[in-house]
Amino acid sequence: xxxxxxxxxxxxxxxxxxxxxxxxxxxxxxxxxxxxxxxxxxxxxxxxxxxxxxxxxxxxxxxxxxxxxxxxxxxxxxxxxxxxxxxxxxxxxxxxxxxxxxxxxxxxxxxxxxxxxxxxxxxxxxxxxxxxxxxxxxxxxxxxxxxxxxxxxxxxxxxxxxxxxxxxxxxxxxxxxxxxxxxxxxxxxxxxxxxxxxxxxxxxxxxxxxxxxxxxxxxxxxxxxxxxxxxxxxxxxxxxxxxxxxxxxxxxxxxxxxxxxxxxxxxxxxxxxxxxxxxxxxxxxxxxxxxxxxxxxxxxxxxxxxx
Amino acid sequence: xxxxxxxxxxxxxxxxxxxxxxxxxxxxxxxxxxxxxxxxxxxxxxxxxxxxxxxxxxxxxxxxxxxxxxxxxxxxxxxxxxxxxxxxxxxxxxxxxxxxxxxxxxxxxxxxxxxxxxxxxxxxxxxxxxxxxxxxxxxxxxxxxxxxxxxxxxxxxxxxxxxxxxxxxxxxxxxxxxxxxxxxxxxxxxxxxxxxxxxxxxxxxxxxxxxxxxxxxxxxxxxxxxxxxxxxxxxxxxxxxxxxxxxxxxxxxxxxxxxxxxxxxxxxxxxxxxxxxx
Numbered sequence: 001x002x003x004x005x006x007x008x009x010x011x012x013x014x015x016x017x018x019x020x021x022x023x024x025x026x027x028x029x030x031x032x033x034x035x036x037x038x039x040x041x042x043x044x045x046x047x048x049x050x051x052x053x054x055x056x057x058x059x060x061x062x063x064x065x066x067x068x069x070x071x072x073x074x075x076x077x078x079x080x081x082x083x084x085x086x087x088x089x090x091x092x093x094x095x096x097x098x099x100x101x102x103x104x105x106x107x108x109x110x111x112x113x114x115x116x117x118x119x120x121x122x123x124x125x126x127x128x129x130x131x132x133x134x135x136x137x138x139x140x141x142x143x144x145x146x147x148x149x150x151x152x153x154x155x156x157x158x159x160x161x162x163x164x165x166x167x168x169x170x171x172x173x174x175x176x177x178x179x180x181x182x183x184x185x186x187x188x189x190x191x192x193x194x195x196x197x198x199x200x201x202x203x204x205x206x207x208x209x210x211x212x213x214x215x216x217x218x219x220x221x222x223x224x225x226x227x228x229x230x231x232x233x234x235x236x237x238x239x240x241x242x243x244x245x246x247x248x249x250x251x252x253x254x255x256x257x258x259x260x261x262x263x264x265x266x267x268x269x270x271x272x273x274x275x276x277x278x279x280x281x282x283x284x285x286x287x288x289x290x291x292x293x294x295x296x297x298x299x300x301x302x303x304x305x306x307x
Numbered sequence: 308x309x310x311x312x313x314x315x316x317x318x319x320x321x322x323x324x325x326x327x328x329x330x331x332x333x334x335x336x337x338x339x340x341x342x343x344x345x346x347x348x349x350x351x352x353x354x355x356x357x358x359x360x361x362x363x364x365x366x367x368x369x370x371x372x373x374x375x376x377x378x379x380x381x382x383x384x385x386x387x388x389x390x391x392x393x394x395x396x397x398x399x400x401x402x403x404x405x406x407x408x409x410x411x412x413x414x415x416x417x418x419x420x421x422x423x424x425x426x427x428x429x430x431x432x433x434x435x436x437x438x439x440x441x442x443x444x445x446x447x448x449x450x451x452x453x454x455x456x457x458x459x460x461x462x463x464x465x466x467x468x469x470x471x472x473x474x475x476x477x478x479x480x481x482x483x484x485x486x487x488x489x490x491x492x493x494x495x496x497x498x499x500x501x502x503x504x505x506x507x508x509x510x511x512x513x514x515x516x517x518x519x520x521x522x523x524x525x526x527x528x529x530x531x532x533x534x535x536x537x538x539x540x541x542x543x544x545x546x547x548x549x550x551x552x553x554x555x556x557x558x559x560x561x562x563x564x565x566x567x568x569x570x571x572x573x574x575x576x577x578x579x580x581x582x583x584x585x
Contacts, residue, residue, distance in 0.1 A: 050417075053420075053421040054420070054421070055417055055420055055421060055583070056583045057581075057583055066318050066320075067318065068320060073320055075323045075329075075423045075424065075425055076320040076321050076322070076323045076423070077320070077423075078421065078422060078423040079321050079323075079423035080321060081421075083421045085417055085418075085421065087414060088418075089413050089414045089415040089416075089417060089418030089419075090413055091340055091409060091412075091413045091415070092412070092413070093342070093343050093344060093409075094339075094340065094342060094343070098339060098342065101339060102336040102339045102340055103336070103418075103422065105332055105335040105336040105339060106332050106333055106335075106336040106419070106422055106424055107332070107422060107423065107424075108324060108328070108332050146418070
């Protein structure tokens with residue numbers, strides 16, 4: 001059965017004045033996923049998220065949330081969405097409780113939600129202190145409380161770990177997992193750090209210079225990472241080995257005694273070692289090096305830049 | 308995925324509350340945001356200065372200023388209203404910038420417009436808050452003015468205020484018309500404060516308008532300058548009855564103010580409706 005993506009953009013484009021920021025973006029966030037929206041600074045992540053919330057008007061293409069067109073049903077759709085865009089919008093002169101209360105009134109939610117979300121983000125004890133005395137991490141948590149206020153089906157978080165200390169980041173990860181696993185929420189979070197996203201995401205989209213260069217499950221990204229594995233061979237003379245064996249024609253000589261060969265399979269590795277020994281070449285070391293997910297991410301974004 | 312192929316049954320959309328419900332919610336949120344703000348303190352305290360200054364003048368020098376048999380109430384209220392009419396445009400400029408500044412400072416607009424509420428209710432509720440604070444400040448001023456007058460009467464009986472009644476009809480008329488005469492300033496400053504995120508430019512424009520309004524009072528087209536409104540209203544409203552002169556219900560410059568208000572608030576909303584917000 002085909003399920004409608006909870007967030008779907010079709011050929012989405014946007015430009016600031018003459019400068020094109022997004023080019024035909026086709027984002028698909030499956031229901032019940034934690035979708036890590038990755039890209040370097042300035043790639044177009046925040047612009048995309050603002051388009052998803054109707055803060056910006058697309059230059060072309062459409063945005064659908066829950067299968068419905070955002071441009072036609074903005075108010076109805078946003079009642080099922082909680083969002084935290086860049087720095088949380090907080091009123092410094094009000095307490096944390098009053099900040100949440102202002103948004104609760106605007107959304108027309110039951111009064112009990114204010115205390116509930118403050119407890120959920122661990123701010124109950126500081127709720128009646130003015131926000132101007134809050135640390136950066138506390139402000140970020142309060143921003144998260146505002147996003148959680150309507151108990152949203154879709155949570156859109158732009159760089160949510162900004163300002164959080166390691167314990168705060170860990171708590172946030174736990175909260176996001178709980179929201180997905182226990183409450184079936186869909187979470188779209190942007191980040192420029194793959195390491196942060198891979199710990200929590202089920203799906204990943206990578207954007208570079210306004211173009212989606214990868215989209216799929218985290219497993220698919222990890223599979224791509226495995227195809228980029230290389231064998232590193234330490235021998236006496238790398239150039240000699242390469243000229244002796246046709247199997248090493250594609251190898252790269254990286255030092256006098258070091259060759260790098262694309263990894264194919266375990267069997268291929270064994271055959272290569274036997275061939276080298278049979279040709280009278282010493283094999284001091286032969287091991288497989290797999291790029292980290294971060295390398296894969298950097299490779300994706302660098303390739304897109306080069307294009 | 309082919310966007311034209313949609314599943315036959317999409318999840319139902321939640322009901323959208325009516326515009327008035329959204330407006331009420333927005334107003335409730337905006338009222339809460341006023342707590343402990345400079346805008347609220349300015350509103351509550353702004354009437355004190357003109358009343359206090361003129362109270363002191365009459366308290367200490369009233370015996371020199373009032374001719375025998377002269378109506379001290381008229382002297383006291385007209386002097387105070389004159390001070391207020393000079394200061395009022397500046398007050399409205401500051402008030403508008405401070406109310407909008409609460410949202411600008413918090414970068415709150417992007418948060419507001421990512422909520423399930425239309426742009427019109429958000430735009431109107433903040434405008435209504437400014438209009439309400441403006442009305443409250445002017446009402447408080449009149450209340451303080453009367454209280455000060457009665458205090459003066461009690462403390463300085465030799466000024467003979469007790470022999471006259473306070474000019475309530477003129478004060479009431481002035482209050483209503485002066486309020487009208489500030490609406491153009493509210494409209495212009497509201498739009499300026501919304502689209503110019505800093506505090507400086509809207510206040511600078513307001514001060515320039517204020518100076519222009521006071522300087523060009525004798526110009527035949529001064530009525531078109533919103534910032535001259537309160538002073539023009541005072542000048543067209545004599546405290547003492549003038550034979551053959553009827554008090555206007557609404558003077559032409561007050562109609563211009565309404566026009567300024569309507570055009571600015573309307574254009575501001577249209578811009579907000581179609582403009583990108585981040």
